[in-house]
Amino acid sequence: MSQSLVEIKDVTFSRGDRIIYQNMSFSVPTGKITAIMGPSGIGKTTMLRLIGGQLKPDSGDILFAGESIPKMSRSELYQARERMSMLFQSGALFTDMSVFDNIAFPLREHTKLSEEIIRIIVLMKLEAVGLRGARDLMPSELSGGMARRAALARAIALDPELIMYDEPFAGQDPISMGVLVKLIKSLNQTLNITSLVVTHDVTEVMSIADHVVILADKGVIGEGSPEQVAQSESPLVQQFLQGLSDGPVPFHFDAAPYNQDLLMGSERG
Amino acid sequence: MVNTIQTIGRNTLDTLAGIGRALLMLLGAIFSVPNVRKGTPLLIKQLYMVGFLSLIIILVSGLFIGMVLALQGYTVLVDYGAEDSLGPLVALSLLRELGPVVTALLFAGRAGSALTAEIGLMKATEQLTSLEMMAVDPLKRVIAPRFWAGMISMPLLAMIFSAIAILGAHIVGVDWLGVDSGSFWSIMQAQVSFEKDILNGAIKAVVFAFVVTWIALYKGYDCVPTSEGISKATTETVVQSSLAVLGLDFVLTAIMFGA
Numbered sequence: 001m002s003q004s005l006v007e008i009k010d011v012t013f014s015r016g017d018r019i020i021y022q023n024m025s026f027s028v029p030t031g032k033i034t035a036i037m038g039p040s041g042i043g044k045t046t047m048l049r050l051i052g053g054q055l056k057p058d059s060g061d062i063l064f065a066g067e068s069i070p071k072m073s074r075s076e077l078y079q080a081r082e083r084m085s086m087l088f089q090s091g092a093l094f095t096d097m098s099v100f101d102n103i104a105f106p107l108r109e110h111t112k113l114s115e116e117i118i119r120i121i122v123l124m125k126l127e128a129v130g131l132r133g134a135r136d137l138m139p140s141e142l143s144g145g146m147a148r149r150a151a152l153a154r155a156i157a158l159d160p161e162l163i164m165y166d167e168p169f170a171g172q173d174p175i176s177m178g179v180l181v182k183l184i185k186s187l188n189q190t191l192n193i194t195s196l197v198v199t200h201d202v203t204e205v206m207s208i209a210d211h212v213v214i215l216a217d218k219g220v221i222g223e224g225s226p227e228q229v230a231q232s233e234s235p236l237v238q239q240f241l242q243g244l245s246d247g248p249v250p251f252h253f254d255a256a257p258y259n260q261d262l263l264m265g266s267e268r269g
Numbered sequence: 270m271v272n273t274i275q276t277i278g279r280n281t282l283d284t285l286a287g288i289g290r291a292l293l294m295l296l297g298a299i300f301s302v303p304n305v306r307k308g309t310p311l312l313i314k315q316l317y318m319v320g321f322l323s324l325i326i327i328l329v330s331g332l333f334i335g336m337v338l339a340l341q342g343y344t345v346l347v348d349y350g351a352e353d354s355l356g357p358l359v360a361l362s363l364l365r366e367l368g369p370v371v372t373a374l375l376f377a378g379r380a381g382s383a384l385t386a387e388i389g390l391m392k393a394t395e396q397l398t399s400l401e402m403m404a405v406d407p408l409k410r411v412i413a414p415r416f417w418a419g420m421i422s423m424p425l426l427a428m429i430f431s432a433i434a435i436l437g438a439h440i441v442g443v444d445w446l447g448v449d450s451g452s453f454w455s456i457m458q459a460q461v462s463f464e465k466d467i468l469n470g471a472i473k474a475v476v477f478a479f480v481v482t483w484i485a486l487y488k489g490y491d492c493v494p495t496s497e498g499i500s501k502a503t504t505e506t507v508v509q510s511s512l513a514v515l516g517l518d519f520v521l522t523a524i525m526f527g528a
Binding site for chain 1: 405
């Protein structure tokens with residue numbers, strides 16, 4: 001197998017007139033945890049949707065295990081998706097099914113395993129995320145952190161080669177955040193799953209990532225190991241990593257000069 | 270002036286694109302190889318949600334509409350001594366028009382709005398996207414069972430509506446106002462034709478079921494996944510499917526019963 005499970009090659013993608021990425025390239029090494037970071041609204045989730053084949057780039061190529069995702073037919077894409085999974089920000093558990101059935105869902109859809117074996121696999125996955133006791137609960141009865149862990153159990157049900165985490169730490173309390181960080185690390189180590197974590201929680205993800213990609217200005221502004229990125233000389237990378245309120249990314253949204261704006265208000269009256 | 274033309278052009282293009290998306294959704298949902306093992310439980314669940322749970326509103330509305338129809342019909346007919354014709358009057362109005370039309374309107378309000386809101390929320394909570402990412406086609410898994418459940422249950426509900434309304438008319442006309450029970454049923458039997466009245470009414474019900482279910486599913490599937498978007502989509506489902514039913518009813522009536 002090649003060194004990189006996913007390769008983004010010269011990808012340009014736009015929505016309407018707005019260019020999101022221009023000639024962007026980076027790779028996701030096999031068996032490692034790669035963190036994609038960047039300011040909000042930069043199109044990090046869009047990146048995951050491009051890799052999942054839900055969106056197509058305007059130009060460039062996206063390779064998954066050496067095969068081009070944008071060039072795949074619908075059935076080939078569905079076959080590729082059985083080998084990858086995605087943890088959504090909201091968890092996206094099916095609200096009309098119990099936790100157990102949610103995790104059994106991909107197994108029942110894609111395998112012909114007997115219910116007895118499915119039960120064993122589901123319990124193993126639930127044990128891995130610490131929710132074996134919550135199997136009979138409905139998604140509405142779970143806390144935010146538990147819902148995300150249940151969704152994680154569902155994401156690993158089919159033993160994928162790649163898991164994409166979309167903002168896994170957003171809105172979590174420190175304990176759930178710690179649990180998720182530990183889970184992402186242990187799943188990566190024990191199952192050797194290539195992990196792609198999209199986030200802007202710098203401290204958490206820097207502690208577990210093997211490879212970091214920082215997106216801004218329609219492309220990659222920093223890439224490498226956490227140490228390499230931390231020592232980057234780019235002011236934009238430093239502003240992002242240190243969480244400074246002002247810098248290359250301005251604190252103020254584009255506007256007319258302050259005093260001029262205040263005076264105009266009375267004229268409009 | 271130029272702005273008006275631009276707006277008209279843009280709206281026309283948007284509408285055409287919408288019709289195209291709705292057609293693609295429908296084709297993707299119904300022209301697929303059915304999987305009996307997985308599909309049957311999904312269909313049964315939707316028949317319960319869409320059909321069985323609509324029964325109460327259909328039964329109660331049917332009973333009252335039949336009762337009102339008999340009361341109104343009787344007061345006119347009795348002036349001409351023609352109250353024996355109450356049976357066919359009620360039966361023909363119900364089987365040809367009121368049964369399919371009122372059922373479709375109630376169905377749009379009860380089941381159509383629920384379908385739109387459910388699918389819209391599934392979209393907003395990324396459940397549809399997660400199905401796609403799990404290599405499960407949401408058109409087959411979510412849209413198809415709901416479509417067939419609507420197509421099966423609405424015509425049945427229309428039949429139940431007509432039947433219960435005729436019973437309601439019997440309660441008022443015969444038991445309360447004193448129309449002869451024998452004439453009520455026998456003249457009805459003589460006047461109602463199976464092909465012309467019952468079959469045409471059933472065809473109307475099938476057409477309305479198709480239109481209402483399609484609009485409801487498309488509006489949910491295509492909605493903007495925000496609370497405002499879902500609220501707008503639900504309203505559009507009820508308004509557009511009601512108007513479509515009433516408009517199509519005129520067209521169908523003109524074809525079936527016109528000169």
